[in-house]
Amino acid sequence: MASERPLSTPLNQILPPLILGGAGFSYQHTSTPSVEQTREVVSLAFQLGVRAIDTSPYYEPSEELLGEALSHPQFTSKYDRNDYILMTKVGRVSATKSDFSPEWVRFSVARSLQRLRTDYLDVVFCHDIELVEEENVLEAIAVLNEMVEAGTIRYIGISGYPIDTLARVARRSREMYGRPLDVIQNWAQLTLQNDRLEREGLQVFREAGVSCVCSSSPLASGLLRGEGVPIAALGDWHPAPEGLRRAAHAAAVYVASQGEILARLALRYALWRAKVCSTGNVRVGTIMGGTSVAEIEENITTAVGVLGRDGETLGWNGAGREVESSNDSADVQDLELFRAVQEILGQWRNYSFSGENPATEGDVVQTKL
Template identity: 60%
Template sequence: MRPSRATMPLSRLLPPLILGGAGFSHQIISNPTSAQALQVLKRAFQLGLRAIDTSAYYHPSEMLLGDALAHPDIASNYTRDQYILMTKVGRITATQFDYSPAWVRNSVMRSLERLRSEYLDVVFCHDVEFVPEEEVLEAVRVLLEMVDEGHIKYVGISGYRIDTLTRIARRVQEKYSRPLDVVQNWAQLTLQNDRLVQEGLAAFREAGVSCVCSSSPLAIGLLRSNGVPVGDLGDFHPAPQGLRCAAKEAADYVAARGESLAALALRYSILRAQSISASNFRVAIITGITSIAELEENLDTARQVLRVTGGQRWLWTADDAAPAELGQPKIEEYEALVKSVQDILGVWKDYCFPSPGDGWDVARKRPVDTRL
């Protein structure tokens, strides 16, 4: 049964931690499978992690997640209103975008079919800096229509460029006399790059946005001991060699002190989001997960700074409660490690990846033709 038009702000519903569906894509791992998705999702639901963010671009994530959600091990134990599904439209491949009204509508309906659901909780316009802003505004209009039709509950935009995201958020509020429900930004609420806080959050609040999702707390796998992930599509990571070397040095430094850079980075992002969030404005973290071992490792880290009730639901803490749960000696140790890592990063601290970069023609939505 489709829901009626949402009246409650998404910030009241979205948990502080969200499972990222890119972990079931060819971009991140080799040979993603239905069995992998089912194992991870089943365990995630058992542990109370029941919000999922994916995209049609993260092929074949939507299909694998749909298979898992329809499996008796999940379908017989969880009703649709017990979990949150978020996906994206507009980006088709690394170099192909379609923000036309017909494609946006087709993409949403296809996602519903793939995810085996009668409605989607959130739909984002994907990587908005790659296309003309007028096309994004038109795509948002179509998504708002689909909210009225009951296919979608909340509408958002996603991308890397904070200036683009804030500008579009303001334009949506002006054009449609209502704000976006949510904005998603990636890899800019991390140990390496904290620009989302510095440049984005106040502007989003001014544009009426009540919820921000920060994905890639490990900067797409940069902030871990074993280097950037390489899936079936090869090494797509945008980090230059200098940043990769600095991240490796930081990982080695943290490991020598009995810690994991990945755990430290995830803890940093969650704590940072918690310190910013309030009752009417939330910052949630999306963490990519590819295996049960990775899931449990991430949730062990999250439990240090988030509360969970009876294994059923991740809860927001009071604004200043999460750091105190670590205990003062642990806080001091954590803060010292954070400072050391950021010192090692040096000139790479707050470095931004080029997006879309000089090689992309935004007006034509395609790579620049260097033959001209």
């Protein structure tokens, strides 16, 4: 099945502002990921305007579950394959193993095509590139370039946490292959807790020729919510130290005392900043998670309030309820809560999971009540 989308169309012209994250259908985030639940979540997300999905073989068994959902007759009767963007990754194999060799990249893409039940992938990222030598990543990008020429994939990206590493590999890739990467995915750094992607990342990515950024983990992988970090079948994998967890909990308690929910507030902040940063030819899409129908419905309702709609889908030009004097202004009450949460986080604000600017583990958290 060939895509009707012109291959020359830059990704920043078609990337939507909200993307459904496939990690919610993995053992990292839920103990019992299921076909039925995935199908229900995907159907509702599309009904509410989502038109892009991001996953990875590492998010086991996300690809298989999504493939079942996307190929189900109830879904295919409403949506064609070219109606949505499907993104996956290569390289990250398990918690302790990565493989960016040409042989594995080819195998991984072929397996993803089979699992997702499609004959092309819109975006393939090299996953968590900081875990291997940069030369290995550049070698993998060469293979992905071949796949773009063959029509197997449409766009190429890299993903990871350290902004400096992502920018350096993007520059080197552009120098080696004569074209910039289409997209970079960075996690947990356009959030109420850490905004380094906005302050530093977007500029260096732009200098490397990258005009599309996917900001994932707007809740810092579940840190910014009242329930605390997710603990599922794979146990407690979250990198936040205990002091940061206490600070996040204190922030959740304060926000609740003001009649709001931290997760909802944090999502509004991330979407607002991504929208503000999407200027000119640069687009910042937010990858939003969710493991249940109720969670997805609440998250997308929150997103609509910030992003508005373009027709039936979530779009860049809609005006949401958070608008004050312009489409880039957050609600005054939200601004006050944003500042309060960041004050509670104190020295843990902008704490980096990669070890940059660490706070002190014993910092005392003062709860604002």
